[in-house]
Amino acid sequence: MTIELRRITAEEWDPWYDALEWAFGGVPESPEERGLWRELALLDRSLGVFDEGRVVGTYGEFALGLSVPGGAVVETGGVTMVSVAGTHRRRGLLRRMMERGLAAARERGEALSALTAAEAPIYGRFGYGIAAHSLSARVPKHRVGVAAPPPGTDEVRLTVTTPAEALARCEEVYAQLVPRRPGMLERRPGWERSVLLDPPGERGGASERRCVVAERDGRPVGYARYALKVEWDRAVPSGAVLVRDLDAVDPAAHAALLRYLLGLDLTDRVELVGRPVDDPLVHLLSDVRRSDLQLRDRLHLRLVDVGAALAARRYAAGVDVVLAVRDAFCPWNEGRWRLSGGPGGAVCERTTDPAELELDVRALGAAYLGGSTLAALAAAGQVGEARAGALTPASTAFGHPVAPWLPHGF
Structure with a gap:
């Protein structure tokens, strides 16, 4: 054959x-x-x-x-x-x-x-680590609300339209968010059309998708794309608000959009999927316990060029550490690398100095965007401390205050 x-x-x-x-x-x-x-x-x-x-x-x-x-x-x-x-x-x-x-x-x-993996276990053997997770929520809207809207929420103006009509305003908001959060995809030409896909045959009984745009002083500050799935249990509405996207540049806009979605008629729940693990909704909802929060893997990442990748990002604190990297699948990454840098930039070059941390490239991919700490990976046996005391400062440096998030698949 x-x-x-x-x-x-x-x-x-x-x-x-x-x-x-x-x-x-x-x-x-x-x-x-x-x-x-x-x-x-x-x-x-x-x-x-x-x-x-x-x-x-x-x-x-x-x-x-x-x-x-x-x-x-x-x-x-x-x-x-x-x-x-x-x-x-x-x-x-x-x-x-x-x-x-x-x-x-x-x-x-x-x-x-x-x-993104259809089956999570497949790609680890090729050096991909889970770099970002996502959150889903199923919020019973008659029992859970926005507990304490931040100042300015009532001043946000909301307008409902079609996703196509609102596309330019939504893309303006999205572009502001990309540099703020690791894991987001720069919207390159043609990709803006992916958010408009809404084939009738794939709606599962839901409505055509709608878009609510949040504005302040005439400028867009957030948006949500959603559909309504109206169902009845005898004479009582039992349907859902199915949220595809919810993006905002500030807390008030986020709260205003979430409050709007929770207030829509003829439904009894709001379903959000693919959200960041540190999504504001965790703190805005009045009863998180009833909101059925679930976590799943989202973005799988591997370093193709260890030196270039580690030099491309910034670090939360000063770092100077020698990493002994194992990479059987891409052997050009094997060996010891000295990473030196901090918030202003970094350099990562090969070295013959003794290793201070030992790890597989898969663990490096998991830690790269700050979604998993090197300390947590060490606790799982995926990072070894070759020099006592090297783990904690390196783990701190690799951290990031905002959780990584992949907003859409590809």
Whole structure:
């Protein structure tokens, strides 16, 4: 049997995508969603595994800009559309695609590689750590409200419109947030259309999506995109407000939007998914216990170039530490690196000095955005202290006051 791994051509994209859909259950996406991914896809980063002309494996990448601690946006390969046909499992095909993709990322000079995982255990063996989690909430609106709105909440003006009509104002808000929070994606041309996807066949009985825009002094300060799923239990409304996005530049705007969503008629709950783990709602809701908060993995991150990646971010405190990095999958990262820097910048270069901390690149990916501390990873046995006393200052330096968050998938 002859297996061929290569880039796909433009003519092969449709059968390639068909194979991807089949691997993910066989339910075809809407024409508008499929069309958008086709426009955003990069053919020179799209790999196919072929068995006698038939696609049995898929791998794609987007060129993304990921915000890191300190506010810089770092070039990142967004791994996506990965699948292997059930008939071709356990033959090393996924490994070959990942090797090819990461080697190409290194050649392009990308410091980071990121993905969201359909199945969480898959990508750790390739050096990806869970760099950001997300929060979901199911808020019973007749029993939970906004407990103590911050000053200025009542002065926020709210307007309801369509997501398309409000897009420019929403993107203005989103752009302000990107440098503030690690893990956010710079909105590059074409990606703004992804937030408008709302195929009728995928609404699950909910309404067309709406958008409420928060303004102050004529300037947008926040927005929420949501849909209503109206249901009845006998004569009592039992539906939901399904919130896709809720972004705001200040506390009052956030509180005003949350209060609006909790006050919508003909529903009994508000469902929010994919929120930051430090979302203000945790502190704004009057009864968190009734709000069914749940945590899940969100962003998986790996360092393609340890030196460049560690030098690209800023640190919460001064740091001067020698890291002994293990990376069997990308051996060019193996060895000892001296990281020196602080809030103003950093340098990370190879060294022959004795190691002070020892860790796998997977743990480095988990700590990179500040979502997990080196101390917590050490408690799990994933970071070793080769020099007594080295862990605490390094863990403090890697921290960040705002939790990392990936606002949307790719």
